[in-house]
Amino acid sequence: MRTLVIIAHPKYDDSTTQQFFKAAVADFSTVTWHRLGASINVERERELIGQNDRIIFQFPLYWYSAPAILKKWLDDVLTSSYATGDQFALQGKELGLVVTTGDAQHDFQAGAGEQFTLSELLRPYQAMASKLKMTYLTPLVVYQFAYLEQDQQQRLLVNYQQYVTNSAFASFTGQQQWFGEQLQQLIDRESDETRKTRLSAIQQTLTDNMDAIDDLNWALKLMKNKEDD
Amino acid sequence: MRTLVIIAHPKYDDSTTQQFFKAAVADFSTVTWHRLGASINVERERELIGQNDRIIFQFPLYWYSAPAILKKWLDDVLTSSYATGDQFALQGKELGLVVTTGDAQHDFQAGAGEQFTLSELLRPYQAMASKLKMTYLTPLVVYQFAYLEQDQQQRLLVNYQQYVTNSAFASFTGQQQWFGEQLQQLIDRESDETRKTRLSAIQQTLTDNMDAIDDLNWALKLMKNKEDD
Numbered sequence: 268m269r270t271l272v273i274i275a276h277p278k279y280d281d282s283t284t285q286q287f288f289k290a291a292v293a294d295f296s297t298v299t300w301h302r303l304g305a306s307i308n309v310e311r312e313r314e315l316i317g318q319n320d321r322i323i324f325q326f327p328l329y330w331y332s333a334p335a336i337l338k339k340w341l342d343d344v345l346t347s348s349y350a351t352g353d354q355f356a357l358q359g360k361e362l363g364l365v366v367t368t369g370d371a372q373h374d375f376q377a378g379a380g381e382q383f384t385l386s387e388l389l390r391p392y393q394a395m396a397s398k399l400k401m402t403y404l405t406p407l408v409v410y411q412f413a414y415l416e417q418d419q420q421q422r423l424l425v426n427y428q429q430y431v432t433n434s435a436f437a438s439f440t441g442q443q444q445w446f447g448e449q450l451q452q453l454i455d456r457e458s459d460e461t462r463k464t465r466l467s468a469i470q471q472t473l474t475d476n477m478d479a480i481d482d483l484n485w486a487l488k489l490m491k492n493k494e495d496d
Numbered sequence: 497m498r499t500l501v502i503i504a505h506p507k508y509d510d511s512t513t514q515q516f517f518k519a520a521v522a523d524f525s526t527v528t529w530h531r532l533g534a535s536i537n538v539e540r541e542r543e544l545i546g547q548n549d550r551i552i553f554q555f556p557l558y559w560y561s562a563p564a565i566l567k568k569w570l571d572d573v574l575t576s577s578y579a580t581g582d583q584f585a586l587q588g589k590e591l592g593l594v595v596t597t598g599d600a601q602h603d604f605q606a607g608a609g610e611q612f613t614l615s616e617l618l619r620p621y622q623a624m625a626s627k628l629k630m631t632y633l634t635p636l637v638v639y640q641f642a643y644l645e646q647d648q649q650q651r652l653l654v655n656y657q658q659y660v661t662n663s664a665f666a667s668f669t670g671q672q673q674w675f676g677e678q679l680q681q682l683i684d685r686e687s688d689e690t691r692k693t694r695l696s697a698i699q700q701t702l703t704d705n706m707d708a709i710d711d712l713n714w715a716l717k718l719m720k721n722k723e724d725d
Contacts, residue, residue, distance in 0.1 A: 330570045330624050338558075341564075342563055342564050381623060383623050387619050394560045394617060398609075
């Protein structure tokens with residue numbers, strides 16, 4: 268799976284969040300990091316879309332929506348003749364959103380400071396995915412990045428990596444497999460034999476754990492079937 | 497009440513709908529017709545906002561939202577220091593939306609072509625009005641203007657005029673009063689005495705009708721009060 272991350276951030280260079288995200292996926296060869304600038308080359312954008320399976324819009328929430336720069340991209344690149352009409356050029360691809368906001372999660376609900384949930388506020392993108400015959404992924408929303416503790420940042424890093432590179436990030440099994448693949452790549456790249464051996468030991472443990480979980484799931488299933496009898 | 501109509505339409509000159517709207521309010525001195533162009537003079541925009549009580553965003557629906565040109569306006573003009581933070585410069589004003597769309601009303605619902613209602617898709621503007629401490633007016637949505645019959649266009653014309661100029665367009669009494677005022681203005685401007693007399697007769701009929709409706713409402717209220725006893 269190849270992923271195109273389209274970043275729409277008017278103050279990109281000042282954004283520690285965007286630097287954090289960029290570093291998180293720097294080692295993934297399947298990821299194309301694509302910052303939007305002032306001018307848009309429609310043909311080039313469509314080439315990039317064609318080369319990728321997952322398209323991610325990554326932006327800070329400005330007035331409950333993406334900055335104007337992304338709206339211009341949508342208006343210019345996704346014309347009806349290309350995106351719907353005859354071609355449906357994005358059909359079958361996935362649409363992801365990585366949204367950062369300076370307000371807290373509890374503000375995004377009825378009666379609180381922002382009145383609506385992100386699910387509600389992002390409806391236009393969901394409607395668009397539906398119109399384009401794309402699969403709409405659950406948005407990855409990062410609330411108040413600046414206030415995250417070290418361990419929360421670590422978790423976000425892995426969640427973000429999976430959101431961008433894991434074709435099955437939403438399922439537990441998909442997440443386990445992804446970890447296994449990451450570990451295998453680390454092992455392949457490692458030249459120090461001692462470290463290689465330690466990594467292999469971790470990999471063995473991970474595999475054992477997965478087998479144990481499979482056994483437990485199987486046992487649970489049997490019990491549940493009996494209950495349903 | 498003074499109204500600022502901010503038009504964000506990339507193909508304004510080709511839009512018969514926009515010409516129709518413009519003609520509809522051409523005679524109203526309380527309306528400022530303001531087309532957005534490529535560049536935005538933030539100070540000038542804020543002056544215009546300051547001079548008006550009702551702010552209307554008027555645009556065709558592009559990907560379930562306003563064209564990029566309006567998003568840029570929001571991002572640039574409504575900075576936090578001006579629009580929230582210290583000043584809340586738009587507090588107490590009204591926010592209206594006039595939205596045109598090429599799709600039919602029945603497409604905007606769950607399971608239909610567009611999946612969501614306009615109420616849902618326009619949530620970002622509603623959230624913004626709330627944040628700015630503005631009153632959010634029920635949007636005026638025009639579906640498939642090109643397919644409207646002559647009499648539907650006539651009705652739309654009056655609805656639009658009221659949406660832009662009537663401070664109480666949502667109530668029946670407010671609408672009646674508005675009609676009375678329009679008629680009075682026609683009478684004041686009319687120089688031909690025969691026509692003036694005919695208009696005055698219509699005005700008298702309108703006043704009589706309003707009195708009759710008041711009486712009926714009063715009678716209904718009494719009956720309802722008895723029922724509730």
